[in-house]
Amino acid sequence: MARRLAAATIALGSCLALAGPAGSVAAAPADPVPTVFFGDSYTANFGIAPVNHEGSEKLFCFQAKEDYPTVATRRLADKGVTLDVQSDVSCGGALVHHFWQEQELPFGIGKLPPQQDALKADTQLAVGSMGGNTLGFTRILKQCSDKLRAPEGALLPGEPVDADEPAAKCREFFESGDGKAWLDDQFERVGWDLEELLDRIHYFAPDAKPVLVGYPRIVPADTNKCLAPAPGQTELPLADIPQDAMPFLDQVQKRLDDVMKKAVADAEGGADFVDLYDHTGGNTACDGADRGIGGLLEGSQVKFGDQALPWYAHPNEKGRDIQAEQVADKVEQVLNR
Template sequence: MKRLFGGVVGSIVAAAAALAVAGPAHAAAGRYVALGDSMASGPLIPDITGNVGCGRSTRNYAHDLASAMGLNLADVTCSGASTKHMTQSQSTSVAGVDTGTVPPQFDALTADTSLVTLTIGGNDVGLVGVAQNCATLDPTATPCKGTYEAQVAQRTAEFEPKLSAVLDGIRQRSPNARIVVTGYGLYIKPNGCWPVQPVLPTDANFLQGAVNSMNAVIKRQAEAHGDTYIDLVTPSAGHDSCQSASQRWLEGYVPVHAAAPLHPNASGEAAYATVIRNTIDAS
């Protein structure tokens, strides 16, 4: 915007211009809507807020980010959510016990929303279930890669148009929002760490490779829609489930922190919030 000068009038206009340049993502007390699945909701990280079946933590990355940026948060992330739950209600449960139904996540989006974060795809592809089925304490077991590789590849391909539709839907409902789409982190290092995490080296590479393939879809669609993609694999290096308790951002099959298996812990969520904020501040 052209800067105007001229006494008091110039000062007022310059101040207004500065506020405009700051953009909606930086606006004080702007409305921030967090959408997504359990990677974003933070199940089993104290304290729980909202529907207990959603496993939504007050220490997930959305809450950390909102606090750091001074934003008014509407957190509708929910464990078990997939792309369809952006526009459809979701039934929730804990250990098979019904905990009610939550509205479509898109219901939280408004025309005045200034920032939206989205973490989705893991349940569309079914990666946690596959990872659970690949666990083995038998070093002579047949790797699970051959059983699941084609299925995961097909689900990943089917996920891409669904994600595209979700991003279109966000833009339609919140046309002025900064849309930030995260990938998923580094869950296990190359070749794994059997038996600390009970997956064979071949399967450790297959499982993280499946995460990376899903991330590639997320990045491609975010960029195609003019949105911001957040890479969480690179900053997660040295913080995967094979690392010591003090270094882990992501838990393994048996968590060492209060967090769900195969999900980020509080340190991971806080680190993700920092990565997201730094990306927003730098652009």
Template structure:
């Protein structure tokens, strides 16, 4: 009996270690997951609606698509690429640069026109929704200009945002989770038959200390923002899972294609883009990589 009990104990230990290792892997690397249930979309059937911010709208990567012009929505962003592959009966891309979760349910004023509440595009006929949102709630882009430094090892933003023992970005990420959850529930309510996919953010910053001065952020801030973006993606993944949505991990396939990569390999441009794109945003190559991640979640080649 003692031997039998010992074997069971070893099995428990192995299972626990395995689960911990899996959790560590997911934290470090992320993972995609398919959306549960829902109607099929494509081949001339269904309605696909794309919601999101500038990482979805893809400013300056292609020709302007739709209105208002201030949303800077390009015709080669990942929603358009996914739609071209799926060929749904109806397609609506209402993503908009600068959007936060609040702009999904309220009109968003841009520098050139007003975008209606994005969720207005989600109807009972909708069979697929992709959602890329959260970065502006946390304030990543608005912080970039204040973080530039002439000192390679400096970390002005980390020092300021973690002063007093409070990590402001971590707190903002936590505060965004219930907002995202409420949006996902609203989508399910408006479109009960829709598959919903939350789309994560690609790898913007490299491992290591970065590429100062090409990317003019000190090593401490590079590490801080890289870790914060990882926390944001983890929150997006967890919230999607908790609210019956799939998750498209774009950070893992984007690893090595960050803003410090060679211009021919880069998915995300630097402060001075070498390819058509907004600074610190995906270029056309990055939008294709994001589209591939969404298609993989939908089990399409």
């Protein structure tokens, strides 16, 4: 979508409260704010039960009924800020380009329309997380883990970047040669696609304020924490990923965070960013009872029959609540500007 189209956007509608005189506190919007939530499995909160069963296709989005959009909306209502949620189209496995293209669901069961179709002329907020799947983070995880390359990782989308390279040498692979070139290309693609996404929000919903939500931190600064199972677990939080690769995975997350920030900063028409990475350093997958991220192969709340699906490093309920708190705080700031 050409940037000149985004430049034609107009200011927020009159239902958003204006800031008062100097020293006063801005009032919350008097009317419900039409809102669309979009995104991937981190918005849909894969792994948290029960799952939204609205339609057979939506079942395979693994969208939790209590995902962070739902919890953040309730949190805002408690503070006197009412969102009129027009739609929550977040879906596991979504890439950034599924904002404007159909998303094919697993097992050939069908396709979902582009997420941008949920935007309306009167939408005033568009909130969600996207970028990790376009980057290929699951492929990076599989490059670094023999267990994820095996049947245990079958439900995690994607294949290792180069299956001929040993998982134990994944850091070396990504820091030079073809692996580094692949990773650099992926980051460039994420940046371009996020720019397109933000342009399209401004074009299809000119009054909407986009709020791009980053990803929570998975790997702690002290990777020794990752060498013991969480309480009540038998698997290590990051499974068999080599310890020397853990700081690299953290660097990938930080770089993705920076790419998302840049896309927001460069967005014509304006946008806001929720920096979860900076708020979750004590709630990583390796923080034991305080972890906000379920371990790679730790059983989640979602089951097929008697078999629990792995968390695959997605936010658990504690992590979901952190997401919701940070998103609600940012939305309140945006609406009170």
